[in-house]
Amino acid sequence: MKTKSSEKIAGGKLVRVELDFESKINSAKITGDFFMHPETVIEDLEKSLKGLSAAAEQIEIKNKLDKIISEKNATLYGVTTDDIARVAKTALGVKQ
Amino acid sequence: MTSWRIIPLHTTNAYEAMGIDEAVAEAVGKGISKPTIRFWRWQPSTVSIGYFQSMEDEVDVQKCKEQKVDVVRRITGGGAVYHDYEGELTYSVIAPEGILPKGITESYHEICGWIVKSLKHIGIESEFKPINDIIAGGKKISGNAQTRRFGVVLQHGTILYDLDVRKMFSLLKVGTDKISDKMIQAVEDRVTRVKNFGDITREQTYDALFKGFTDGKKFEVGKLTENELSRAKELAKTKYSTREWNFMR
Numbered sequence: 001m002k003t004k005s006s007e008k009i010a011g012g013k014l015v016r017v018e019l020d021f022e023s024k025i026n027s028a029k030i031t032g033d034f035f036m037h038p039e040t041v042i043e044d045l046e047k048s049l050k051g052l053s054a055a056a057e058q059i060e061i062k063n064k065l066d067k068i069i070s071e072k073n074a075t076l077y078g079v080t081t082d083d084i085a086r087v088a089k090t091a092l093g094v095k096q
Numbered sequence: 097m098t099s100w101r102i103i104p105l106h107t108t109n110a111y112e113a114m115g116i117d118e119a120v121a122e123a124v125g126k127g128i129s130k131p132t133i134r135f136w137r138w139q140p141s142t143v144s145i146g147y148f149q150s151m152e153d154e155v156d157v158q159k160c161k162e163q164k165v166d167v168v169r170r171i172t173g174g175g176a177v178y179h180d181y182e183g184e185l186t187y188s189v190i191a192p193e194g195i196l197p198k199g200i201t202e203s204y205h206e207i208c209g210w211i212v213k214s215l216k217h218i219g220i221e222s223e224f225k226p227i228n229d230i231i232a233g234g235k236k237i238s239g240n241a242q243t244r245r246f247g248v249v250l251q252h253g254t255i256l257y258d259l260d261v262r263k264m265f266s267l268l269k270v271g272t273d274k275i276s277d278k279m280i281q282a283v284e285d286r287v288t289r290v291k292n293f294g295d296i297t298r299e300q301t302y303d304a305l306f307k308g309f310t311d312g313k314k315f316e317v318g319k320l321t322e323n324e325l326s327r328a329k330e331l332a333k334t335k336y337s338t339r340e341w342n343f344m345r
Contacts, residue, residue, distance in 0.1 A: 011227055014175075016153070031150045031345055035173035035200075035228075037243045039147045075244075077200050078173070078227045 005091035006032075013078040017088045025052045028088065034079035041074040045084070054092055061085035098195050100315040103134035105185070105302050110142040110168040113186075115331035117250055118171055119324045120190045125246025129321065131191035133309050135302065138179040138186065142166040143267050146174040146241065151343050153269065160267050169342045172241035172252065174228060178264040179254060183289070185302055187211075187309065188252040196249050201226055204242060207251050211238055214255075214308025218300055220293045228253075235288035255305065256289040257298055 006016035018029040028049040030042060048064045062085035068074070069081060108116065113136060123129035143155050147170060151157065154176040160167050165178075179186065189207050196203045208224040215222045215232065222232035230238035240253030261283045265275045272279075290301050320328070335341050 013227070016150075029150075029345070031148055031153065033146050033149060033173065033175035035146075035242070036148070037173075038245065039171070039173065039243065042148055075200065 003091045003094035005087050005094055007083070007087045007090070009079060009083045011078055015079055015083055015087045017084065017091045019049075019088065019091045021054045021092065023054055025049050025054065025056075025092075030084060030088075032079065035077035036079075037075055037077075038072070041068065041072045044068045044072060049088065056089075056092070058082075058085045058089040061088050097314045098191075099130055100191075100310070100313050101130040101132045101318040102306070102310060102315050103132060103319060104306070104317060105135040105137065107137045107139045107181075109140065109332075110138055110144065110166045110179075111332035111337040112328055113138065114168055114171060114336040115328035116320065116324065117188050117190065117252060118331050118335075119327035120188070120320070121246060121248045121250045122327065123321070123324050124190050124192060125248045129324065130318075131195060132188075133190075133315075134188050135305060135309075136186050136188070137181055137184070138166075139181045140164055140166050141181045141183075142168055142179045143176060144168050144170050144179060145176045146170060146172065147243075148173055148345065149176060150345050156267055156269055163263075163267065165267055167342060168336055169344070170241065170252075171250070172243045174239070174241035176268055177239060177254065178267055180258070180260065180263070183258040183260065184254045184256050185298070185305060186252065186254045187305065188250065189309075190248060190250050193244060193247055193249055200242065203249055204228055204240060204251070207242075208238070208240060208253075210309045210311075211240075211253070211255060211305070212308075213311060214305045215290075217304035217307050218290065218293070218296050220290065232288055232293070235286055237288050237290070255301065256287065257301055258291050259287065259289045261287075 004018045013034045015032040020026045028046045065081040225231045228240045238255045242251040261280045
């Protein structure tokens with residue numbers, strides 16, 4: 001199923017996570033008015049969530065994101081991986 | 097002392113404007129061009145969205161088309177902005193990372209400090225408000241966005257000179273078809289513009305920006321090189337004006 005969750009996080013930036021999942025996440029899209037460079041790493045972040053269990057905890061989601069940020073030497077600004085993971089976790093819990 | 101190239105106020109369409117910023121960043125990154133500050137205006141008026149935003153979610157593209165307002169995705173993050181040709185002045189700062197403070201907040205603070213200084217020249221007291229805003233009288237007067245690539249800091253931002261909130265709302269998706277007075281008031285409570293601070297012309301505002309950005313710097317007034325211009329046009333054509341780029345998220 002496809003779900004969407006968004007949150008205005010501390011500092012005023014918006015994070016929106018759209019997920020397509022059954023027992024596992026098939027695809028993820030992360031959008032919002034935050035900053036990150038290199039910007040193209042967003043696609044790696046999205047891909048890193050693919051295959052995660054729909055029952056994954058927030059910390060597991062965060063760990064996946066942190067791994068990419070570290071590997072790609074990317075910098076998030078105005079948002080943290082914790083924020084994105086929290087919104088993703090909420091999206092996993094959205095009933096259709 | 098770093099020597100800067102200042103490109104005085106000019107007007108471009110959105111696609112070339114984005115192309116110029118990237119082309120100059122490439123040239124500065126290769127050490128071909130000097131650190132550059134340019135001042136510009138958007139014509140036609142344009143809605144720009146941040147790199148990570150969804151065009152469909154943020155912008156009423158059909159309304160923009162009807163109003164002859166262009167839409168473009170920026171190279172930088174941040175939010176959706178309506179850039180009115182009459183309503184704002186825009187700047188870009190493109191410089192090697194080494195000549196600006198290393199931290200992101202610190203480098204925003206440095207460049208936004210030039211705007212604060214500029215606004216002081218026209219009698220407006222303002223301050224940098226992290227993450228990326230400048231506020232005057234408690235309200236936002238300038239929005240800024242930064243990225244780093246090729247060892248270069250690229251920061252562009254706008255100084256609001258005037259603002260038609262109703263028009264802005266009509267172009268952005270705001271979750272409702274009916275734009276209420278309450279919604280307009282909510283923006284008026286949050287956002288201000290140079291014109292609210294007195295009888296200040298756009299020319300005076302630009303002169304103040306020029307002073308504020310160049311104060312204490314070694315600089316020469318210059319223009320884009322032929323290579324930067326042709327690369328900018330190429331990027332406008334192959335990237336920034338394409339559906340593939342603008343609707344990629």
